Amino acid sequence: SGSNFSTITVCRELHEMGFHVSHSQITRLYSRFTSLDKGENGTLSREDFQRIPELAINPLGDRIINAFFPEGEDQVNFRGFMRTLAHFRPIEDNEKNKDPTASEPLNSRTNKLLFAFQLYDLDRDDKISRDELLQVLRMMVGVNISDEQLGSIADRTIQEADQNGDNSISFNEFIKVLEKVDVEQKMSIRFLH
Amino acid sequence: MPAFSCAFPGCRRDLLVIVLVVFVGIGLPIEASAPAYQSHGTEGSHLTNITNTKKAFPVLAVNYEHVRKPFEIALWILLALLMKLGFHLIPRLSAVVPESCLLIVVGLLVGGLIKVIGEEPPVLDSQLFFLCLLPPIILDAGYFLPIRPFTENVGTILVFAVIGTLWNAFFMGGLLYALCQIESVGLSGVDLLACLLFGSIVSAVDPVAVLAVFEEIHINELVHILVFGESLLNDAVTVVLYNLFEEFSKVGTVTVLDVFLGVVCFFVVSLGGVLVGAIYGFLAAFTSRFTSHTRVIEPLFVFLYSYMAYLSSEMFHLSGIMALIACGVVMRPYVEANISHKSYTTIKYFLKMWSSVSETLIFIFLGVSTVAGPHAWNWTFVITTVILCLVSRVLGVIGLTFIINKFRIVKLTKKDQFIVAYGGLRGAIAFSLGYLLSNSHQMRNLFLTAIITVIFFTVFVQGMTIRPLVELLAVKKKKESKPSINEEIHTEFLDHLLTGVEGVCGHYGHYHWKEKLNRFNKTYVKRWLIAGENFKEPELIAFYRKMELKQAIMMVESGQLPSVLPSTISMQNIQPRAIPRVSKKREEEIRRILRANLQNNKQKMRSRSYSRHTLFDADEEDNVSEVRLRKTKMEMERRVSVMERRMSHYLTVPANRESPRPGVRRVRFESDNQVFSADSFPTVHFEQPSPPSTPDAVSLEEEVPKRPSLRADIEGPRGNASDNHQGELDYQRLARCLSDPGPNKDKEDDDPFMSC
Numbered sequence: 001s002g003s004n005f006s007t008i009t010v011c012r013e014l015h016e017m018g019f020h021v022s023h024s025q026i027t028r029l030y031s032r033f034t035s036l037d038k039g040e041n042g043t044l045s046r047e048d049f050q051r052i053p054e055l056a057i058n059p060l061g062d063r064i065i066n067a068f069f070p071e072g073e074d075q076v077n078f079r080g081f082m083r084t085l086a087h088f089r090p091i092e093d094n095e096k097n098k099d100p101t102a103s104e105p106l107n108s109r110t111n112k113l114l115f116a117f118q119l120y121d122l123d124r125d126d127k128i129s130r131d132e133l134l135q136v137l138r139m140m141v142g143v144n145i146s147d148e149q150l151g152s153i154a155d156r157t158i159q160e161a162d163q164n165g166d167n168s169i170s171f172n173e174f175i176k177v178l179e180k181v182d183v184e185q186k187m188s189i190r191f192l193h
Numbered sequence: 194m195p196a197f198s199c200a201f202p203g204c205r206r207d208l209l210v211i212v213l214v215v216f217v218g219i220g221l222p223i224e225a226s227a228p229a230y231q232s233h234g235t236e237g238s239h240l241t242n243i244t245n246t247k248k249a250f251p252v253l254a255v256n257y258e259h260v261r262k263p264f265e266i267a268l269w270i271l272l273a274l275l276m277k278l279g280f281h282l283i284p285r286l287s288a289v290v291p292e293s294c295l296l297i298v299v300g301l302l303v304g305g306l307i308k309v310i311g312e313e314p315p316v317l318d319s320q321l322f323f324l325c326l327l328p329p330i331i332l333d334a335g336y337f338l339p340i341r342p343f344t345e346n347v348g349t350i351l352v353f354a355v356i357g358t359l360w361n362a363f364f365m366g367g368l369l370y371a372l373c374q375i376e377s378v379g380l381s382g383v384d385l386l387a388c389l390l391f392g393s394i395v396s397a398v399d400p401v402a403v404l405a406v407f408e409e410i411h412i413n414e415l416v417h418i419l420v421f422g423e424s425l426l427n428d429a430v431t432v433v434l435y436n437l438f439e440e441f442s443k444v445g446t447v448t449v450l451d452v453f454l455g456v457v458c459f460f461v462v463s464l465g466g467v468l469v470g471a472i473y474g475f476l477a478a479f480t481s482r483f484t485s486h487t488r489v490i491e492p493l494f495v496f497l498y499s500y501m502a503y504l505s506s507e508m509f510h511l512s513g514i515m516a517l518i519a520c521g522v523v524m525r526p527y528v529e530a531n532i533s534h535k536s537y538t539t540i541k542y543f544l545k546m547w548s549s550v551s552e553t554l555i556f557i558f559l560g561v562s563t564v565a566g567p568h569a570w571n572w573t574f575v576i577t578t579v580i581l582c583l584v585s586r587v588l589g590v591i592g593l594t595f596i597i598n599k600f601r602i603v604k605l606t607k608k609d610q611f612i613v614a615y616g617g618l619r620g621a622i623a624f625s626l627g628y629l630l631s632n633s634h635q636m637r638n639l640f641l642t643a644i645i646t647v648i649f650f651t652v653f654v655q656g657m658t659i660r661p662l663v664e665l666l667a668v669k670k671k672k673e674s675k676p677s678i679n680e681e682i683h684t685e686f687l688d689h690l691l692t693g694v695e696g697v698c699g700h701y702g703h704y705h706w707k708e709k710l711n712r713f714n715k716t717y718v719k720r721w722l723i724a725g726e727n728f729k730e731p732e733l734i735a736f737y738r739k740m741e742l743k744q745a746i747m748m749v750e751s752g753q754l755p756s757v758l759p760s761t762i763s764m765q766n767i768q769p770r771a772i773p774r775v776s777k778k779r780e781e782e783i784r785r786i787l788r789a790n791l792q793n794n795k796q797k798m799r800s801r802s803y804s805r806h807t808l809f810d811a812d813e814e815d816n817v818s819e820v821r822l823r824k825t826k827m828e829m830e831r832r833v834s835v836m837e838r839r840m841s842h843y844l845t846v847p848a849n850r851e852s853p854r855p856g857v858r859r860v861r862f863e864s865d866n867q868v869f870s871a872d873s874f875p876t877v878h879f880e881q882p883s884p885p886s887t888p889d890a891v892s893l894e895e896e897v898p899k900r901p902s903l904r905a906d907i908e909g910p911r912g913n914a915s916d917n918h919q920g921e922l923d924y925q926r927l928a929r930c931l932s933d934p935g936p937n938k939d940k941e942d943d944d945p946f947m948s949c
Contacts, residue, residue, distance in 0.1 A: 032699045054696025054705070060686070064693040088694055090602045116687060140685060141731045153678065153737050161679050177679040180672055185345070185603045186687055189695060189702060 014082055021082075021089070029085065033078050043075035044068070059139040063119045087115045090188035110175070112187040117174050127168040130154050272303070273553040291656045293405040293556050297649070300560015307561070314565040317558040319625040323507070326555050327622070329547035330401055331514050332499050334425065335521035336544060342418045349597050349605075350422035353613070357423065357589045358396050358430040364585040365578070366392025372577055379571070383636055386442040391640050393434035394627050395582060395647055399620030400424040400514070402648075405552055406618060406656045413669040416609050420616045428514035428622075429463035435626055436510065442634070466512035470519030473502035477520070478527035478722040485724060491536035492543060495528060527722040530735070555621045562624065563645050569638035578643045579650050582619070590614040608668050615659055618651040619644075681736050748786070 010030075014021055034040075036048050046065055055061040068076050068084045076084075086106040104111060120128045120136055133154045141150065161169045161177045169177075257264075276299045280287050286295070307314040343350070366389035373383040403424045407417055437455045441447050477498035484491045499520045506516035529537060590613050598604045605613075627644045630637050663670075674680075692704040719728035727735075 029698065035699075049697070052696050054708075055693050058689055058693040058696070060689045060693060064690060064697070068697075085694070085698065088691070116683070116690060119690065120686075136686065137682070137733075140682075140689065141733055144729060145731070145734055149734065153682075153733075156737070156741075157678050157682055160677060174683075177677065178683055180674050181680060181684060181687075182603065183687075186684070187691065188602045189691070189698065189700060190600075190602060 010078065010082070013079060014086070021086075026082070029082065030078060033081055043077045044081065045075055060119065060136075063122075067115070067119060087112055088187060088189045090190065091184050107188075109183050112183055113175055113178065114171065116187070117171050127166070127170050128174065129168045130158060133157060133169070269557075270550060270554065273557050274550065276557070277549075277553055289657070291406050291409055291652075291660075293402060293552075294653050294656055296553055296556035297560040297563075297652065300557040300562075301564060302560075303557065304561035304564030308564055314561050315558075316562045316565045317555070317621065317625065317628065319629045322555070322558075322621060322625045323513075324504075326551045327401070328500060328503050328513075328517060329544065329551045330404065331425070331503075331517045332496075332521055333544040333548035334400060334404060334421070335518035336495075336499075336525060336540075338518065338522055339414070339418065340522065342414050343422055346415065346418055346422070349601065350419060350426060352593055352597055353419065353423040353590070354426035355430055357593055358398075358427045359434075360589045360592075361396030361582075361585045362389065362393040362434055364392070364588075365396060365581045366390070368581055369574070369577065372573065377573075384442070386438055386447070387634065387636055390435070390438035390442055390630075391636075391643070393431065393438055394623050394640070395578065395619060395644055396585075397427045397431040397619070397623065398424040398617045399622050401552060401555055401622070402618035402620030402652055402656070403616060405556070406652075406659060407616065410660050410663050411671045412612060412663060413671055415603075416612045416616075416668070417671070419605075419609075419613055423613075423617075425514060425518055426463075429459060429466065429512040431622070431626070432510070432512050433459045433462050439630070462510070462512050463515055465509065466506045466515035467519040469506040469509075469511060470502045470516035470521075471523045473498045473505070473516075474520040474523030475722070477524040478531075481524075481528045481531040482722060482724040484532065488533045488536055491532045492539045495524065495540050496543070498524070527719070530727055531722075531724045559621055559624060559645075559648065562628075563649075567638045568642045570642055571639055574639060575643045575646045579647055582647055582651070586617045587614045590617075608666050611666065612659075612663065612668055615655055615662065618655060619648050620652065621648070624648060676736075676740060678737055678740060681733060685733060 008023075010026055011021070011023060014026070033044070036052070037044055038048060038051070039045070046069070049055060049065040049068065050061075055064060058064065068081060070076070070080060083106070089107040091107055091109070117128070118124070120132055122132060122135075134150055137150050137154060158167060158169060161173045163173055163176070164170070273296070276296065277292070280292060280295050304314045366385070369392065370383070370385045370388040373388065398420070400421065403420055407420065433455060437451075437458070441451065477494055480494050480498070481491065484494070499517055502516045502520040503513045507513040532540075590610055594605050594610050594613075623644050624641075627637075627641050630640065634640070688704060688707070692708045695702050695705050722728075
């Protein structure tokens with residue numbers, strides 16, 4: 001199936017998505033895709049991702065894998081793969097001057113932050129609740145820290161960010177606390193340029 | 194034009210008197226030294242003739258020679274610091290003219306004075322400069338180097354430092370040689386190698402000058418780290434080029450082999466310097482693991498190991514500056530996990546103090562050396578040098594940025610480029626290198642004159658105009674930020690996310706290697722270098738703990754926490770070590786108090802400590818609106834009353850105590866020249882020259898007498914509101930409790946603190 005694959009088609013589709021990527025990059029990522037695709041059926045399953053060693057030791061490995069799969073599905077094709085990776089493309093200067101009425105590209109600051117936010121917010125209620133935060137903290141910190149300590153950190157975090165008093169972090173509050181962090185640089189992978 | 198709005202009527206007069214006394218004081222020893230020699234000589238010859246003539250017992254005798262050297266050194270330093278003091282008493286002056294300029298002017302005056310007296314003014318001895326004056330400044334810079342922006346931009350910094358400096362050196366050297374070929378200039382004796390040597394001396398951006406000027410303009414972090422990092426890392430290039438051309442100009446010819454060896458030398462010098470620094474850094478970290486019983490000497494280890502790193506690398510002609518930076522960077526995370534809170538404060542204070550003194554002395558000596566000469570003035574050469582410096586710098590920055598931007602995610606804008614180019618100041622290192630040239634160089638005096646002119650031009654013209662230009666161009670300024678647990682958590686979250694995505698892409702990028710380094714550090718390095726069980730502590734937990742501790746200390750100092758709690762506050766450190774467990778309820782109360790304080794705490798906990806003059810930025814107060822103050826005050830009062838009701842049975846403090854203001858403490862320190870009266874803000878003025886100003890106050894006992902003014906209320910002027918005597922007693926008990934955590938803890942001052 002690799003020989004029938006048309007990079008031009010994919011390129012065009014991605015351009016329509018707002019993901020302006022060069023042919024060489026698509027080829028490169030496609031070869032990566034196929035090398036991960038052990039079943040050779042043109043889609044990746046969760047097991048394929050879990051075989052990646054860096055994800056296996058990553059505290060957020062499972063969540064990252066889930067981010068690639070659309071709601072409720074177990075397989076992701078190359079378009080979906082690229083769509084998720086599109087978030088991590090560096091922001092181009094000339095893109096900033098584009099037509100403001102066009103839909104925001106996937107790699108805009110807001111969309112990057114939304115991607116990260118959705119990794120916290122598993123139940124998609126547009127809020128990071130205390131429990132969701134605790135889960136993430138637990139994953140990052142390991143097993144040696146007691147629940148009370150993590151709880152107090154979570155409380156402190158929410159209290160710092162929470163402005164409307166609902167004891168959870170909404171997307172806007174999330175954006176606000178990260179306003180000093182250079183998200184454009186941090187959430188960009190250079191080779192996806 | 195109104196001059197000084199001094200706090201005291203007679204201070205202006207007093208200051209002038211002090212200055213005059215000091216001037217006279219300098220003149221005296223220099224004069225006294227001359228006749229002293231003569232009297233010794235005559236004494237000797239007399240003694241051989243006179244046998245038993247008894248002299249009266251000398252009740253009072255002057256023996257200046259005995260104390261001469263230390264006396265003069267101390268006097269110079271005292272003069273320098275008095276001048277610094279004087280500048281900041283003159284309100285408008287330090288806002289317009291950077292301190293470095295003023296100090297050079299003072300140096301010129303002092304040099305002139307000494308010359309008028311008829312003595313030889315002392316010149317900035319290169320030995321003294323490189324071995325005593327430069328290391329504190331570099332150590333201060335290296336120890337407090339902000340790691341994240343530095344490593345994110347290290348590629349750009351290296352390109353500017355290495356290629357930029359090379360470009361500058363060759364461009365200037367080449368063009369000056371071409372100039373010297375022109376008959377009318379009259380310098381036809383200067384050969385190419387001498388010009389290249391001169392070019393290599395003048396081309397390097399000077400860290401001392403950059404620090405001195407950039408300190409005061411608060412530019413955004415990116416540009417700051419670019420210029421500053423460049424000034425530090427170009428030392429290797431300067432050392433190699435200087436040695437290379439110095440060697441070659443003796444020989445007279447250059448072969449390809451020599452050039453190749455030069456390149457190899459560059460790598461040896463820079464990497465060797467870093468290696469030496471890293472070795473000493475690890476040694477220092479290892480030593481600090483065992484200092485839990487001898488806390489008092491902890492800071493000395495940091496200073497001595499760093500200084501040894503510098504000296505060792507200088508011994509091998511490696512880059513001492515890079516060694517010092519590497520030492521500071523390597524040892525910092527481990528040392529800070531091991532040493533006590535007070536040791537950390539001591540290190541910070543001493544580094545700031547020494548680097549401040551060094552910088553002051555350097556600039557004054559620059560001024561004095563200018564007067565001392567020797568000079569050889571050649572209009573064309575000197576003017577061309579100055580112009581070429583600027584031109585080559587601008588061309589270099591523009592050209593390199595064009596290339597670099599292809600590889601950067603966040604591009605450098607034109608404004609950034611301008612500041613980077615304009616901020617390339619030359620300073621005392623160039624002068625010292627020039628001074629080191631042996632007298633066999635027939636152009637030495639000319640070179641020295643040209644170097645001094647360039648330094649003066651960059652420091653005065655560029656230094657003075659950069660601040661208005663920054664305002665004019667509306668360059669992004671440094672964003673003040675309190676350490677935020679949110680930022681910390683989310684940044685670490687994003688780190689993991691990006692590492693994972695890089696793994697998915699199969700791309701071994703920035704995050705991949707950073708993660709590998711972290712893992713290596715955690716599994717192998719930390720267990721050797723960090724004392725006790727602390728090495729297992731995740732960074733996030735350490736960050737949080739330090740944040741809470743600092744906040745607790747601040748609250749105690751501002752009087753918000755009642756007396757019973759401090760013994761539990763010290764146990765609030767959530768350490769893996771065994772601590773006496775506090776009842777859960779009390780812990781909850783403590784945490785609630787701390788969280789309540791969060792909303793109302795306007796204090797900046799600790800800004801990036803690479804600021805030379807302020808230990809925390811103190812000029813944000815005027816931006817806070819009164820409205821927000823009132824709102825937060827009301828919120829605070831509500832919470833405190835809720836708290837107090839709940840805790841009334843825990844406390845010995847009477848329940849009708851008035852709600853405390855979060856004491857927003859400011860200190861007038863060095864460059865902070867804004868005077869706030871107690872009317873406008875609830876601030877505290879510590880009028881002493883160097884009070885323990887940071888929230889990590891060294892000794893809280895000293896602050897007790899000041900306490901009444903801490904309770905300033907927003908409503909009205911509150912100069913010396915001395916409230917509640919009961920509160921005073923509580924505070925004293927509190928203060929004592931906090932600095933002496935009580936019999937339970939067998940180790941005093943065991944608490945680590947937060948790194949910035």
